[in-house]
Amino acid sequence: MQVEVRVKxxxxxxxxxxxxxxxxxxxxxxxxxxQVRVGKLMLLEVGGDDPGAVRARVEAACREVLANPVIExxxxxxx
Amino acid sequence: MQVEVRVKxxxxxxxxxxxxxxxxxxxxxxxxxxQVRVGKLMLLEVGGDDPGAVRARVEAACREVLANPVIExxxxxxx
Numbered sequence: 001m002q003v004e005v006r007v008k009x010x011x012x013x014x015x016x017x018x019x020x021x022x023x024x025x026x027x028x029x030x031x032x033x034x035q036v037r038v039g040k041l042m043l044l045e046v047g048g049d050d051p052g053a054v055r056a057r058v059e060a061a062c063r064e065v066l067a068n069p070v071i072e073x074x075x076x077x078x079x
Numbered sequence: 080m081q082v083e084v085r086v087k088x089x090x091x092x093x094x095x096x097x098x099x100x101x102x103x104x105x106x107x108x109x110x111x112x113x114q115v116r117v118g119k120l121m122l123l124e125v126g127g128d129d130p131g132a133v134r135a136r137v138e139a140a141c142r143e144v145l146a147n148p149v150i151e152x153x154x155x156x157x158x
């Protein structure tokens with residue numbers, strides 16, 4: 001099944017990339033855009049029929065390697 | 080309102096970052112993970128009450144600067 005992993009910086013962590021995007025947008029006239037936060041979207045094709053088991057494995061992979069627990073938080077979404 | 084912009088590589092574009100992640104996961108025992116594709120997740124705080132107008136503006140920003148139309152496709156999601 002197709003599993004979506006969303007990795008975002010924790011709220012309290014500064015996001016200079018997002019701030020740079022906000023400034024570029026403001027310079028182009030998109031003044032209505034306020035805060036911008038940039039994260040990663042990973043789409044994994046994962047074998048297995050049991051959604052609970054697949055979720056547990058992907059969450060383990062997030063903790064082990066896909067996300068940095070010091071500054072990032074992750075969310076796993078199944079179809 | 081909080082607007083989500085999803086930027087993904089087009090299907091026909093190779094994703095070496097995703098392939099590297101797949102290989103690392105396989106080496107760690109996650110053999111059930113097949114293809115991995117990596118995209119960007121941008122969360123924008125956008126002023127305005129009219130969802131249609133907000134969507135149109137954010138899509139314009141995507142075409143202008145947030146996505147590379149040669150290799151990427153984008154999707155705008157409103158709350």
